[in-house]
Amino acid sequence: MCGIFGVYNFDRQKVSRDRSLAAVKKINHRGPDFQKVVFYNDEAIALGHARLSIIDLSDVANQPMETDKYSVVFNGEIYNYIEIREELKTAGYSFTTNSDTEVLIHAYDYWKDKCVEKFNGMWAFTILCKKTGNLFCSRDRFGVKPFNYYYDKKKLIFCSEIKSILEYDPALKVPNYNSIGLFCREGICGEIEETWFEGIKRLMPGHNMYIVDGDVKIKKYYDFPTDTIDISFNDAKIKFKEIFDDAVKLRMRSDVPVGTTLSGGLDSSSIVSSVRTFFKGEHDTFTAHFPDFKDDEYANAKKTNEALDLTGNPIIIKYGENYLEVLEEIIYHLESGHLSPSIFPLWRVYEQSTKKVTVLLEGQGADELLGGYIASFGGSFLKEQLGKGNIKNFLKQFSLLNKNYNIKSIATLYLRANLPIAVRTFIRRNVLKYENIFDGHIKTVSYPEKTKNSSNSPLKNQLQESHQTTLVNLLHYGDALSMAFGLESRLPFMDYRLVNFCYTLPAEYLINDGKGKYILREAMKDDLPKHIYEDAKKLGFPSPVDKFFRENKELLKSILLSEKSKARNIFNSTELEYFINNRMDKNSGERVIFRAVCVELWFKTFIDK
Template identity: 35%
Template sequence: MCGICGYYSKKQEEKRELLKKMGKAIEHRGPNDVGYFFEGGLGLCHRRLSILDLSERGHQPMETLERYVIVFNGEIYNYIELRIELEENGYVFHTGTDTEIIPAAFDLWGESCVNHFNGMWAFCLWDKQKKTLFCARDRFGVKPFYYCMDENRFVFASEIKAILCDDTINRVANEPIIYDYLTQGLVEHTDETFFKDIFKLPPGCFMTIDSQMDIEIKQYYDVQFSNLTKGRLEQKDIEEFKELFTDSVNVRLRADVPIGSCLSGGLDSSSIVCCMDELLQKEEKNTEQHTFSFCTEDKRIDERRYMEAVTKQTNTIPHQIFSSETDMKKELRELIYYQDEPFSSTGMYASYCVYRAARQSGITVLLDGQGADEILCGYRKSRVYYVKKLLNEKHYLKAFREFCGSISQVKSSMFLKNDILKLKKILSKGDSGSTEGYLKKDFCEKESGYDYSRKEDFQHNDVYVVSLPALLRYADRNSMAFSVESRLPFLDYRLVEFCASLPLEKKIHGGWSKYIMRKSLKMPEVIKNRKDKIGFATPEDIWLKKERNSFREIFKAEEIRSAKFVDVDKLLQEWDKILDENNASGLFRYICLELWMREFQVRAE
């Protein structure tokens, strides 16, 4: 995993100093090496984090076949198999990297080469003959690709902060995105960003740019979920799920550096740790797996007994990370800097601490569980959608049983409240935890808000709109802030497509979410039988209450950059009321927005 950036000028302008600044801005993504390529009005930069073939042969930008130059961020997990296939077609390779596979695949298969890749990627390929750029992003958008362009130039990078090194690019707030963020908590639901003039290449898409700055974006992949509701889980389903998952973990162990795992104590991370342990033992490497967990003394979200159940059953070296509201407040601006854009909760800080601990322990690659909730209906709201769908199809008895099963799983008032909030959100447009009342009236009247419920397929929405895109951005920035690569077994496209083909009943059964996963994978029984869901959570409400005065001071400054959107006087007047009503997440978004605008010197239009 690395960082890439570059520019393409219609006027054939060479901008060496700009490119060096851009590369420096994302040095944290690749501290092991830096490389540049210039040709006419084109400049490409690569920051390398060495994972495969640690020799100098992996240097980028990589020139191959006397025609192509590539900068590549990510991993092609099936590069060994692809290399064999390409060699059979006459291609000769000079490195042990997966990077060299891409230009050869493009030369043989053209744009459809991306359909042959299994992995995560964002790359830019320069064709010297045609004078065109071919840029592509993986199927689910694990790896980022941002760009800004006009009639004379195209600028791209792995992170927005690199693009902002170009002083001619306006740092103007994107008002519709800010409205959706403050009212609904949405952050990655379109191809726009919080910066008005900066966009992202959507997941499962590629783009071509020619010398006249004509751009064409095509979608090459879009997973479709089954519309079937009922279908009994069979043994063959269990066996296929287990086989696909195990192989997904196995190919993600390909690296020439130490690998560990995130461990929250939930189903997803626990299944990865157990599977990885089993694979390592089969290979007789006698390798101890490092696990990293964010922990808290807050009994509502303390998962240490589940984490310890996993580490006791496996050959692991556990690392438990604790933090406090003081630490979070102290490092919030730094976290915002690495994230590039606002985020929805202090939960991002937990992930940030975990990846920092991994780097401090000498671990360069971490396996993580993002994607499981989206493809296996792991969210509590998924069960509500399922019951609603059963009722619409007149399966009344089944709907009643599922409803009773779901209710029986709610153990604490904290989670019951969350379920009620999610149900309100599903049955009405908007976020039931919204603090919309603290926005300026003229701002609200101008914006209509994103209707994420317009698509009936809630699973597709979770994968491409509401949930997964945000999680992937958070994980990428947090991991790369400390030069750590995050790998996600649940987003192997083969596993995703298999899960997408299943009727809902095989994922939700008797009120149990991720039903097929519980039946298929090895993990301690105490985790397999868990009925709650927490994840890398922080005691956000307690943290904000303890730091209520210091955070309030943010909005007492002489200049409030978000004042065009926020009714600052009313917000300050009712600050304590918001916290006392347990709407910490809504208030945090206002805090995060203001600090983001200050950090990146963003102005309202």
């Protein structure tokens, strides 16, 4: 897990050495163990790297790593590197390190761009062919690792974090008001190609970039499966557990200490339950603990720690006077806002866990894969049952979902997810009463094309859309916040084998018995603590930030209604003040204000400075 940076001058001008070194230094937090920049092709190309040592801690595994043909900068992990290395040895390759980076560079030499299809992992990397000067860049299938870039006819600049691009070329520090406007309205952010900086883009998940003879091309290499396989539930359950256990085992490969974030829920509990099937040594878990919050999950996590003989580390979360100061620091690392106030407790979890571990296993990705957010996915599931003519199962599941959750909220969220943009705008303006807050530069926005999936299952189409949008946004902040502390986050539910398998299963294997993630629950039944297996609720990451906002309205107004904020020509000050005074406590209005605060702090951090 590291940070990468590079410059490619198409006009053959020399890359600035000083600015390149400063750009790599800017992401020192991603790779505090070693930093280096190497220049090629008469210094028209620069490759830079900041290393966080996880696999093979020796100096020979530092980057940029070179062979006689290639040079590579790589951020991420190839978890199945040992198996690929053995395959490459059989093909005649020899190795001088025990790193996955050397496996990557030889894999590219052997399979060229098809090498990414062999990798089980998370990555963003660039390989330079020294002879031709061509580049091959890739981002992992699901967007766990970031790859940002700026391109014009003269140069290409790429990096793990945009702040490196701005350090190299400060003239690119220009707001992208369309992206900011999308965020303010609907929380759209890290899942789209646009960033908050005009002209700086993201290489999308599952895509490769080719720089050949000065020409830049981008090509998609990964698609979700769309067909449903014929398999019994018992066989599917066995296969699921086999893949899941192996995904966890692969992600335990490390030359530094590994721990797990543990909530009181099914996902992270399944991970530690799997760990305990093959690893009996000391294993630390880290849980956000809100002592005064009714939805605090620590009591459940504590029971899991005791049942599985884990070393629990409760991290007490309090929203005090420094909340906005911490939020400003978070936004510096996000390089944007974020839709969820849960970033604050996660920041504290990462901050404290680094005292004991360098790698964390986390449960991100399970909900979007297995139908965990029943309130969001239940409507599509019920629709599918009706479409198949499964009236008996429809009535049974309708009753169970209503008992465990609430059919009214399921129906509301289903309609909201499928409403046209014009209708959503109407609701924001006339029902939720916050559309009129947006003015000036963000009064109107252009929406990205909606993800299209071709499965014949309404549920799996919605799950895939969520996997490609909301989840990518969550991955964006997971990477940024963990790497702020030089911490590697590993996600077993993002194993591509598990994703491919689950998206071929019948919908009834994912949602059943009035519960989401049904196959996970049943596959792990014998390993899970009883209190986790029997709990059907999905709480999410609790965050009592609404209380903080309600109690600090004057502080919020001092930020959002300052003369500097008004001069940005983004918000209608009169409407914004009225909303804070009269509407913020209704319909989750504090989330709208949270987004506005994020925008103002972003301008203060990146534009004013």
